[in-house]
Amino acid sequence: MSTLTPRVVVVSRRSELDELLARHGTRGAAAFFLRERGRDLDEVTARHAALTTALTTVGAAIPADWRRGHVERADLPRFLFAPEDVVIAVGQDGLVANVAKYLSGQPVIGVDPEPGRNAGVLVRHAAGSVAALLRSRDGGEDRTMVVARLDDGQQLLGLNEIYIGHAGHQSARYLLTTPDGARERQSSSGLIVGTGTGATGWCASIARERAAAPTMPSPQDQSLCWYVREAWSSPATGATQVAGLLRAGGHLEVSSESERLVAFADGLESDALQLTWGQRITVTVADRRLRLL
Structure with missing residues (x-):
């Protein structure tokens, strides 16, 4: 000690x-x-x-x-x-x-x-x-966090949310695999995966515009909510898998089909992971938690 x-x-x-x-x-x-x-x-x-x-x-x-x-x-x-x-x-x-x-x-x-x-x-x-x-x-409380892991071993933690999308806010192209195993090739403005703490911020602003948004988790819940922003439906891309819940033990996977995608947490763009074409990133509930007094 x-x-x-x-x-x-x-x-x-x-x-x-x-x-x-x-x-x-x-x-x-x-x-x-x-x-x-x-x-x-x-x-x-x-x-x-x-x-x-x-x-x-x-x-x-x-x-x-x-x-x-x-x-x-x-x-x-x-x-x-x-x-x-x-x-x-x-x-x-x-x-x-x-x-x-x-x-x-x-x-x-x-x-x-x-x-x-x-x-x-x-x-x-x-x-x-x-x-x-x-x-x-x-006293205090332990708040759930979210983690994203690249296939090369790099990882990124967030308290509110993690964003995955194009570095220049162009359309991001990728293959999405949801927690239940569904797969869809998408072109969108990126994905947001948020905690119960983040459910009062960016995720909340997205949920307000969704007719069937998933129920937001609480800050202590071992689960996450996720949203795809502005998915574009085309002959090559779909827009059916655009929101859901991610519980402890499950994961959301994104396989990049763009030359450069980024993942950053809680708005701190200077500390980001970068994905090149073909790289995969998985997002799940983090083992680490924030102890907030």
């Missing part, structure tokens, strides 16, 4: 103000850019201040004898989490999903820097609650 003191790793992403300053150089130039478009710098400044305040409060809540670290969202693929880490994601709900794929059982605390603006599905705590949560680290 490790004798190391816990390390708190705070995860955040650059604010809109940071992005504007990186592009325009000065506040004056950023303000001019926004003003010419009927916007005001005060809005992004206030949001930046809220994030800064939350990060300061979280930092002050970490016990003095604990180790600490900080990583930005863009650097997550290159950051090495340790088994004794406690992760605090300060930002929108999507930030928890972004970090989940890089963890292996470490507890996550989601902090909402702007209560009332975010949905608060995953960032459920105010910054002022962090001290008590770090002391106890009890």
Whole structure:
């Protein structure tokens, strides 16, 4: 058993103000850019201040004898989490999903820097609650994740969903094999395979447009929902296998018939798997789960 003191790793992403300053150089130039478009710098400044305040409060809540670290969202693929880490994601709900794929059982605390603006599905705590949560680290819940595995051994994890489709958002061509063994050659805008956590996001927006959408799983259910987007029926391709449920032990298989398809999780396109013609990728319920406090 490790004798190391816990390390708190705070995860955040650059604010809109940071992005504007990186592009325009000065506040004056950023303000001019926004003003010419009927916007005001005060809005992004206030949001930046809220994030800064939350990060300061979280930092002050970490016990003095604990180790600490900080990583930005863009650097997550290159950051090495340790088994004794406690992760605090300060930002929108999507930030928890972004970090989940890089963890292996470490507890996550989601902090909402702007209560009332975010949905608060995953960032459920105010910054002022962090001290008590770090002391106890009890309770919480384990949320189901989804995994995609390439036939060359590479794999990709997601908390909300995994997207498989063309890298340039053109039509993706592939052979789909469903969990019940049905096979169909398709041309579509790609597939989404989502968890119960993701059922409130991208999957929900697709399901609203489907007359016979499958019942969404709950965040703890060991099952997934899947949807094909805009399947095109032609003499060579079909559009009958376009939605369903994927339970633990089953899998969905995609065999690429395009020169380049990609698979990425939770909107993080910079960390994607690539499929060339003939490669296969399978998607199933992951053995790993997110521990959300």
